Amino acid sequence: MGIWNLELRISLKIATLWVVTRRVKNCKLKIFIIMYYYIYDSFLENLKYRKILDRVEIRLSDLAIAGEASHVRPLRNLEEIVLEALGQGKRTIIAVGNDYTFKKIVNTVLNQNGIPLSEITVGIIPVGQPNFISEGLGVPANEMACEVISGRIIKIIDVGQVNQEYFLTQAVCGFGGKNEDRNKRGNLSYLQALHYKPQDIIIKIDDKFQARLDLFHLVLINLSLKKEALPLTNPADGFLNVFATSKLSPFSLFDKLKLIEGEKYALLPKTSVFQATKVQILSPHQKQIDILGDLQKIGSTPATIKILPRHLRIIVGKERTFE
Amino acid sequence: MGEKNHEETQAETIVGPSVKVEGELSSEGNVRIDGQVVGNVQTSQNLAVGEQAVISANVKALNAVIAGKIKGNITVDEALEITETGQIEGDITAKIISIAPGAIFRGQCQMPLSASQETAIEVEEVTE
Numbered sequence: 001m002g003i004w005n006l007e008l009r010i011s012l013k014i015a016t017l018w019v020v021t022r023r024v025k026n027c028k029l030k031i032f033i034i035m036y037y038y039i040y041d042s043f044l045e046n047l048k049y050r051k052i053l054d055r056v057e058i059r060l061s062d063l064a065i066a067g068e069a070s071h072v073r074p075l076r077n078l079e080e081i082v083l084e085a086l087g088q089g090k091r092t093i094i095a096v097g098n099d100y101t102f103k104k105i106v107n108t109v110l111n112q113n114g115i116p117l118s119e120i121t122v123g124i125i126p127v128g129q130p131n132f133i134s135e136g137l138g139v140p141a142n143e144m145a146c147e148v149i150s151g152r153i154i155k156i157i158d159v160g161q162v163n164q165e166y167f168l169t170q171a172v173c174g175f176g177g178k179n180e181d182r183n184k185r186g187n188l189s190y191l192q193a194l195h196y197k198p199q200d201i202i203i204k205i206d207d208k209f210q211a212r213l214d215l216f217h218l219v220l221i222n223l224s225l226k227k228e229a230l231p232l233t234n235p236a237d238g239f240l241n242v243f244a245t246s247k248l249s250p251f252s253l254f255d256k257l258k259l260i261e262g263e264k265y266a267l268l269p270k271t272s273v274f275q276a277t278k279v280q281i282l283s284p285h286q287k288q289i290d291i292l293g294d295l296q297k298i299g300s301t302p303a304t305i306k307i308l309p310r311h312l313r314i315i316v317g318k319e320r321t322f323e
Numbered sequence: 324m325g326e327k328n329h330e331e332t333q334a335e336t337i338v339g340p341s342v343k344v345e346g347e348l349s350s351e352g353n354v355r356i357d358g359q360v361v362g363n364v365q366t367s368q369n370l371a372v373g374e375q376a377v378i379s380a381n382v383k384a385l386n387a388v389i390a391g392k393i394k395g396n397i398t399v400d401e402a403l404e405i406t407e408t409g410q411i412e413g414d415i416t417a418k419i420i421s422i423a424p425g426a427i428f429r430g431q432c433q434m435p436l437s438a439s440q441e442t443a444i445e446v447e448e449v450t451e
């Protein structure tokens with residue numbers, strides 16, 4: 001059994017398994033080899049993930065898409081691994097881990113200049129929490145994700161940018177920007193944020209006009225996280241969908257919070273809606289307001305938020321929130 | 324009126340109540356305004372101006388329904404409807420104009436004719 005395991009591990013490490021596609025063009029058979037490179041985050045060293053990872057590796061092997069793998073270690077960080085892999089010619093990088101793992105890989109890919117982004121594809125096998133991004137991409141957790149990787153549906157999506165930081169799904173500030181710990185505490189974190197006081201804010205849209213309001217909640221959506229979101233956004237349209245909600249009555253606040261939690265921004269009253277490629281957020285009273293991107297703090301006001309159209313090739317599942 | 328949301332209005336751009344917009348508010352989709360706008364408003368689709376809206380701007384749209392206050396010239400390609408709560412101070416241009424009783428309108432009114440309508444009028448003049 002031990003030898004078998006060792007053999008399996010060695011084969012997973014060194015074997016470059018392929019997906020072969022045949023295209024007949026000019027009566028010649030062309031063969032394309034796709035090499036997957038898997039990067040395992042360091043928190044997966046925890047024994048509680050061992051069985052899940054075993055199942056993932058077996059499934060990858062069954063589907064003939066196992067490939068070279070690297071594990072993040074204290075002396076070998078994720079960024080180094082990604083850059084090294086790209087330098088070695090790997091072009092399909094798969095994160096094994098949570099949203100944070102995936103975001104770090106995406107950031108590294110986007111920040112490097114050596115290889116055109118049109119040649120690089122990223123994907124995720126979600127293991128551990130949080131997993132909001134993968135839900136939006138339609139990638140199920142654990143070994144179920146292997147089918148999606150194997151299916152290799154690739155979409156080229158827009159990427160949002162707050163100052164110099166990137167986000168794939170949404171940037172949030174105001175009430176929602178107080179919920180950085182939502183990942184850990186779930187919806188209960190909203191209770192802590194109920195003391196949030198609306199703040200005077202100026203939102204400049206595409207250098208054409210500016211809106212000033214007592215802001216309760218501001219969200220700039222590139223990719224909806226939930227299929228029941230209203231409206232569902234298209235992450236390949238080259239626009240950010242901006243929803244700015246003014247101060248709400250405290251009597252109906254809980255109902256409104258449910259709408260925010262369910263991403264049903266179209267049902268929120270006192271909400272202004274714009275489409276933009278560039279948004280500047282200013283707080284006229286000099287008070288800094290936090291901005292979350294993909295539910296992590298990535299900046300504060302004053303901030304410029306842009307959309308980088310069709311910027312990232314990404315592997316998605318059939319259950320994704322967009323076409 | 325102020326509680327209308329995105330889903331009910333089907334508008335792609337909405338200026339909510341208690342929001343003040345300054346500048347060139349332009350859109351390729353339907354627009355709804357319930358707040359204040361200073362500058363210009365332009366859309367190639369439909370415009371709805373709510374009762375609470377106060378607009379100090381020149382306005383261009385395909386069709387428009389005005390229930391709020393506008394100070395500025397309004398140019399509409401097709402139909403302009405001013406409801407009983409509407410107040411307009413400025414010139415209006417539209418092919419079809421409807422002003423409800425109770426609405427306030429101070430300005431000049433122009434109704435451009437299509438080529439066929441102009442021909443019909445000329446024929447009538449000749450007949451007389």
